[in-house]
Amino acid sequence: MDDQNKNLLIATGLSFVVILIWFLLFPPPEEPAVDQQEPVATAPVEGDAATTPSTATPTEGTEGTATAPQAETADAPRLPIDTARLGGSISLTGGRIDELILKDYTVTIDEDSPKVQILEPVGTGHAYYALYGWAPGNGLEPADVPGANTEWQVESGSSLTVDSPVTLRWDSPAGLTFRRTVAVDKNFMFTVTQSVENTGEASVSAAPYGIVARHGEPVGRKKFFVLHEGVVAMADGKLNEIDYSDMPDMDMVASEGARADVTQVAENGWIGFTDHYWMTTLIPSQGTAFKQVAKYDEGRDIYQTEAVLPTVTLAPGETQQVTTQLYAGAKEYETIRGYEDAGVDRFIDSIDWGWFFFLTKPIFWLLHHLHGLIGNMGWSIIALTITLKAILFPLAFKSYVSMAKMKELQPEMEKLKERAGDDRQKLQQEMMQLYKKEKVNPASGCLPILLQIPIFFSLYKVIFVAFELRQAPWFGPFQDLSTPDPTSLYNLFGLLPWAAPEPGSTLALIFVGILPILLGISMFLQQKLNPAPADPTQKMIFAWMPWVFMFMLGGFASGLVVYWITNNTITFTQQYLIMRSQGYTPDVFGNIKSGFKKTPKDDKPAK
Numbered sequence: 001m002d003d004q005n006k007n008l009l010i011a012t013g014l015s016f017v018v019i020l021i022w023f024l025l026f027p028p029p030e031e032p033a034v035d036q037q038e039p040v041a042t043a044p045v046e047g048d049a050a051t052t053p054s055t056a057t058p059t060e061g062t063e064g065t066a067t068a069p070q071a072e073t074a075d076a077p078r079l080p081i082d083t084a085r086l087g088g089s090i091s092l093t094g095g096r097i098d099e100l101i102l103k104d105y106t107v108t109i110d111e112d113s114p115k116v117q118i119l120e121p122v123g124t125g126h127a128y129y130a131l132y133g134w135a136p137g138n139g140l141e142p143a144d145v146p147g148a149n150t151e152w153q154v155e156s157g158s159s160l161t162v163d164s165p166v167t168l169r170w171d172s173p174a175g176l177t178f179r180r181t182v183a184v185d186k187n188f189m190f191t192v193t194q195s196v197e198n199t200g201e202a203s204v205s206a207a208p209y210g211i212v213a214r215h216g217e218p219v220g221r222k223k224f225f226v227l228h229e230g231v232v233a234m235a236d237g238k239l240n241e242i243d244y245s246d247m248p249d250m251d252m253v254a255s256e257g258a259r260a261d262v263t264q265v266a267e268n269g270w271i272g273f274t275d276h277y278w279m280t281t282l283i284p285s286q287g288t289a290f291k292q293v294a295k296y297d298e299g300r301d302i303y304q305t306e307a308v309l310p311t312v313t314l315a316p317g318e319t320q321q322v323t324t325q326l327y328a329g330a331k332e333y334e335t336i337r338g339y340e341d342a343g344v345d346r347f348i349d350s351i352d353w354g355w356f357f358f359l360t361k362p363i364f365w366l367l368h369h370l371h372g373l374i375g376n377m378g379w380s381i382i383a384l385t386i387t388l389k390a391i392l393f394p395l396a397f398k399s400y401v402s403m404a405k406m407k408e409l410q411p412e413m414e415k416l417k418e419r420a421g422d423d424r425q426k427l428q429q430e431m432m433q434l435y436k437k438e439k440v441n442p443a444s445g446c447l448p449i450l451l452q453i454p455i456f457f458s459l460y461k462v463i464f465v466a467f468e469l470r471q472a473p474w475f476g477p478f479q480d481l482s483t484p485d486p487t488s489l490y491n492l493f494g495l496l497p498w499a500a501p502e503p504g505s506t507l508a509l510i511f512v513g514i515l516p517i518l519l520g521i522s523m524f525l526q527q528k529l530n531p532a533p534a535d536p537t538q539k540m541i542f543a544w545m546p547w548v549f550m551f552m553l554g555g556f557a558s559g560l561v562v563y564w565i566t567n568n569t570i571t572f573t574q575q576y577l578i579m580r581s582q583g584y585t586p587d588v589f590g591n592i593k594s595g596f597k598k599t600p601k602d603d604k605p606a607k
Contacts, residue, residue, distance in 0.1 A: 076121075081160045083184060086329070090160065091121060095152045095168050095180050097190065098122070098129030100328055102278075109471050109480050118278045118328060127215040130280065130326050132180060132192055137205030137311050144174035145206055155179065162186050175200030176314075188329025189339060195321035198314035205313040208322045210282045212272050214303045217244050222276055226464050228352045231294040231305055232281070233271035235263045239349050240292075247296035247303060263292040268345035271305045272327070277467050279350055282307040283325040286343050331467045333368055352465050359458035363388070364466060371468060377481055378474025381463065381559055385566040388459060389574070392452055400575045403530075404582035405440045456567065460560060469559045478515075481559035485513030503555070512554035515561040520550030522568035528591040529575055 076093035081100065088099040100119035107113045120128050134145040146152070150170055157166030165183035172178060177197040184190050194208050221229055221244065231242040242250070242261060250259035263269075265284075271292045272281030284290045284307050293306035312320040327339065331351055340347040353360045366387065371380040389396070412434060420427035435442060463469060473479040477486050477494070487493045488500035490511035501507035523546035553561060579586055 079154065079157070079160060079166050081184065083160075083162050083186065085187060086184065087115070088117075088119065090166070090168075090182065092152045092154070092168070094131055094148045094150055095146070096121075096129045096131045096148075097182070097326065097328070098127070098131075102329060105330060106471075116278070118280065122215070126219055127213070128218075128280070129213060130190075130282075130328065131211045131213060132194055132209070132324075133211075134178070134194070134196065134206040134208050135308070137207060138313075139202055139204040140174060140206060144172050144176065144204075146170050146172075146178050146180075152180070160184055174204065176204070187332075187335050187338075188327055190326040190328065191323060192326060193321055193323045195319060196312075196314060197319040198316055201316050203313060203315050205311050207308060207311040208324075209306055209308045210284075210324050210326070211307075212280050212282060212305045212326075214273060216301050217303070218275055224464075226354070226461055227276060229275050230273065230303075231261075231271065232274040232279070232350055232352075233263070233269065233292050233294065233305070234346050234349060235265045235269040235292055236267055237346065239346075241352075242294055244303060247294065248298060250294070250296060258295050258297040260296075261294040265290050265292055270344065270347070270350075271307055272350075273303070273305060274331070274350060274352070276465070277331055277470050278329065279327060279331050281327040281350060283327060283344055283347075284309060285323055285325075286345055333364070333466075333468065351467075354458070354461050354465075356454055356458040356461070359455060360462050363455075363458055364462045367462060367466065368468065376474065377469060377472035377559065378478065378562060381481070381562050382566045384459070385563055386570065388455065389567070389570045392455065393574070395451055396571075396574050397578055400578035401582055402441065403575070404579040404584040405438070406442065407579070407584040408582075409434065409438060409440065459563065463559050463563055464557065469557065472559070474558070474562070478558055481562070482557050484508065484555050485515040485558050485561065487513035487515075489513070489517075509551060509555055512550060515558055515565065516550045516554035518565050519553060519561055519568070520546045522565050522572065523549055525588065526568050526572045526575075528588050529572065529579070529586040530591070 076091045078089035078091055078099070081088040081090065081097075085103055087101040087103055088097075090096065091098050098119055098121040100117065102116045102118065105116040107116055118128070119130070120126055122129070131148060133147055133150075136142055136145045152168040152170050155167040155169040157164055160166045160182055162184060165181055167179055167181045169180075170178045175198070177199060179193075179195045179197075181193040181195075182190060183193075192210065196206065198204060218229070223229075223245075228241050228243065230244040230247065231240070233240045240261075240263065248259060250261045252258075253260045266289055268286045269290070269292060270281050270283040271294070272279060274281075282305065289310060291306075291308040293304075293308060295304040295306065296302070297304065307324065309322055309324075312322070314320055325344075327336075327347075329335075333348075333351065336350060337348050349357075353364075363384070367380060367384045370383050370387075371377055374380045374383060413431065416427060416430045416434065420430065434440075469482045470480075472481045474481055479486075484503045486500060486503070488508065488511045490507060491498050491500055493514055494500075500513075501511060527542060527546060553564065576586055576588075
């Protein structure tokens with residue numbers, strides 16, 4: 001096998017190694033150690049054995065729990081939420097924000113598809129909600145503070161709108177008056193102000209908290225290595241991500257009967273759950289110290305994130321209040337960046353940029369602005385790929401020039417092999433002399449290809465995680481670039497009178513659509529720029545690779561396949577033209593013909 005094919009094989013092999021490292025060995029972030037002496041304020045979550053918040057005095061570090069009354073909140077009294085972008089309601093049982101519908105987005109592109117609902121009450125299936133409260137401290141018992149099942153009264157407001165906040169009130173048996181005022185902006189940000197007035201005769205203390213609780217893993221979770229789903233948190237500039245699957249492996253906190261990851265935040269931070277396209281995040285006032293808690297209750301299969309604020313002490317007649325925010329909505333780049341500009345520290349990092357964030361961020365920025373100019377995500381992906389290929393053209397030029405020079409030296413190298421015979425050391429020495437004489441570096445063709453791998457993996461990451469691709473149309477049958485190709489060979493791409501197989505089914509993987517077929521053809525043609533390897537095993541691998549990839553990637557998002565087709569087409573064109581300019585014309589059609597010829601068997605030696 002000549003050195004050119006060796007370079008190509010090495011580059012291909014190393015590319016797979018990089019991807020496999022990401023796939024199989026992607027390490028989860030290190031989990032901060034839990035300080036067992038510090039109390040972990042507990043959210044009163046519902047289930048088969050719901051509990052009240054911790055009864056610990058926040059400054060003492062001792063804890064206990066008590067059984068709370070059961071409550072099904074689907075039919076509880078409610079306050080409606082009604083903005084241009086949000087619908088839903090707040091349950092007066094617990095004062096939970098537990099029903100939230102995104103008016104701008106539907107589950108599918110079908111005309112009768114329901115709107116996306118990201119928060120659900122307890123008792124309606126997969127409960128997911130935000131809850132606020134106070135952990136009792138000195139002078140208070142659990143019954144003296146509002147909990148998960150506290151019945152709040154409406155003090156002001158009949159419906160939560162952008163212009164009309166609502167205020168809930170609860171009078172404690174201990175002589176405290178608790179109020180909770182909820183406001184919402186024009187997008188997805190809630191502002192929750194909790195206040196407590198001490199109308200009693202003794203000083204008391206309590207710690208305010210906010211919680212996002214989720215019963216069970218989300219339905220339809222992707223479980224794909226390139227996408228993070230689970231806890232996302234920022235603590236004083238440090239990002240922490242914990243997958244749902246990793247939460248059962250967190251350290252056990254014996255006093256809570258749950259596994260927890262606890263981080264003390266000095267100034268700025270936030271914590272919540274992120275899915276592919278949606279996010280629910282607790283955001284204490286920036287500049288405020290608080291405790292982040294990610295928790296998993298194995299007995300009830302409840303995932304939970306908490307923001308526990310410092311304990312406040314109230315003298316008789318004193319009132320204290322604390323304000324936090326809750327982001328619950330779509331992971332829209334412009335919206336999230338707007339909140340970061342308004343003061344939420346590094347909020348843009350709630351989007352899953354991955355290890356190569358220094359590449360994925362600028363690549364997404366470019367895609368975002370191209371989409372703003374073009375107005376069509378399919379053509380924007382093609383324009384982005386062309387732009388990146390243009391930026392990387394110097395590397396590609398160097399690589400393909402090296403390939404052409406190696407091809408020119410091929411006759412000389414064959415002569416060296418004949419003269420050296422089985423003397424491998426002599427062959428290597430003479431080849432090195434030839435390279436030196438002709439000023440050719442055999443590794444120079446491989447290195448530029450390897451340098452491009454992180455860039456194109458970052459592009460792949462961006463296209464996969466970008467919210468802007470969700471239900472983004474291109475043309476014709478391609479009306480959602482975040483889903484697999486809807487066309488299929490099964491019905492001759494719509495010419496036959498039956499429907500294409502359901503995406504993700506076995507038939508859909510076998511009878512691929514137009515885009516995967518074009519991908520396979522583009523890989524096949526790119527491969528035929530060089531003659532097939534002489535080694536039969538390598539020849540077989542190269543022959544099958546385009547078609548294996550065609551079926552493997554057929555179930556991927558259409559936007560990703562569009563990118564791969566564009567990239568392969570540009571790479572083929574660049575390599576062909578550059579190699580011709582260097583005096584070597586690839587025999588594409590000749591290489592295709594030779595690929596259909598059977599390899600002759602070695603002649604048997606004469607007896």
